[in-house]
Amino acid sequence: MTADLKVHADRLRELHHAGEMLVLPNVWDAASAKIVAEAGFPAVATASAAISEMLGYPDGEGAPWREMFAAAGRVARAVPVPVTVDAEAGYGMEPRELVDRLLEIGAVGCNLEDTDHGAGGLVDAGAQAERLAAIRSAADDAGVPIVINARVDTFLPASGVSEEERVAVAVRRGRLYLEAGADCIYPIGVGDERDIARLVAEVPGPINGNTRPGGPDLAKLRELGVARVSYGPRLYREALANLKASVHELLT
Template sequence: MTADVTDLKAHAERLRELHGGEMLVLPNAWDAASATIVAEAGFPVVATASAAISAMLGYPDGEGAPWQEMFAAAGRVARAVSVPVTVDAEAGYGMQPRELVDRLLDIGAVGCNLEDTDHRAGGLVEAGAHARWLADVRSAADDAGVPIVINARVDAFLPAGGIPEADRMAEATRRGRLYLDAGADCVYPIGVRHKRDIATLVTELPGPVNGNTGEHLDLATLRELGVARVSYGPRFYRAAMADLKATVQELLA
């Protein structure tokens, strides 16, 4: 473990505390420069976005990039800032729980997103099996002495998850409860677009909920609904690339 375990533990505990107070807003970073901008702006945590990092590295999202490159990039983010860092670790890259925990701690990360999509087979991982795997990740973190904050992403609302639209709320709620019971610290039902849906999830799930802003969901609305954490994924990376594209095209005019 490269970083000092005492410092990592303090960062992990701080990250967990931030899920229980004022809504935690995470404008996701993808490299050392963007992470520094986020931290210097005053945000208490830096989160990475796997889609942004994989695109930066030249690979498709959804575990299309080698994990070694993804972790190396996330490690540069963690080294660039002094605040807690949580890493989008996709579906865990097929790692055993202790290996995943050790590699996160080696790069200085104290939190992770773990999603329940099976990128190799397609669709969602069986909920019970995923809950058991999350419980093993929690146990491995406990054994390592650092209470890594697990943000369990529930992909039931994504079309690729294969859940009929009428069943998505019930399935997301079922999975979220299982994951919280397994030791996850927060549930992230990605793909929720409507106020009524995120409101139901906040009410039905016995733990913090990660939301996203969108056409019908601004920060004020999410805060009013009791959302604990808001993340942006690759949104700012894509905005930066769009700005670069427009700027360099002006040079050809």
């Protein structure tokens, strides 16, 4: 099994450097994962907000980690392609435990936030870099070089970073996280094209972008040099909106 996971981890990493933008329509269960994989996408990513909401809990590590990992495991078992898991801030796990839990469910990548869900705001950048380095080391020891997508949360209002400083702080954190062993930097919430272009130019590694109404579309993100695009809970919420419309039609 370790050999198969290593193949998937290597493939997922290659997709970040293939010259073609990696598009990840985030999923929340086995059925949505199968739809994405069968459509031809080369990898599958989970969305923590969608899974926690599906399970009846708030986002931001509001759901028990065992339930989150169980749901992600069902996703990984359902598809033949590499799976990367939105592991939020890591649920307080020690690096080796986090790596072991990911590999146990068949995941070969993870998102890790630099938000402190207990105290609020961002965690210390140096401490986050040390944690990422320890996770990288634990993954190497396990024989599966999991792909770490390090989230930089400076563009979120709860970060406490002023609008004027967000890009500069994101660049500093992104560089630090890459040096620590992260594979990709995810400045969640950034939507201004000039900010995205600066991040792509000044952070020496793949950048994960988002599409959202009113923001850059896939073509523009590709033009700006974004390497990876994820959708978070957007598709899950669109599916629920369609369900809501359908059931209301039954009452008319």
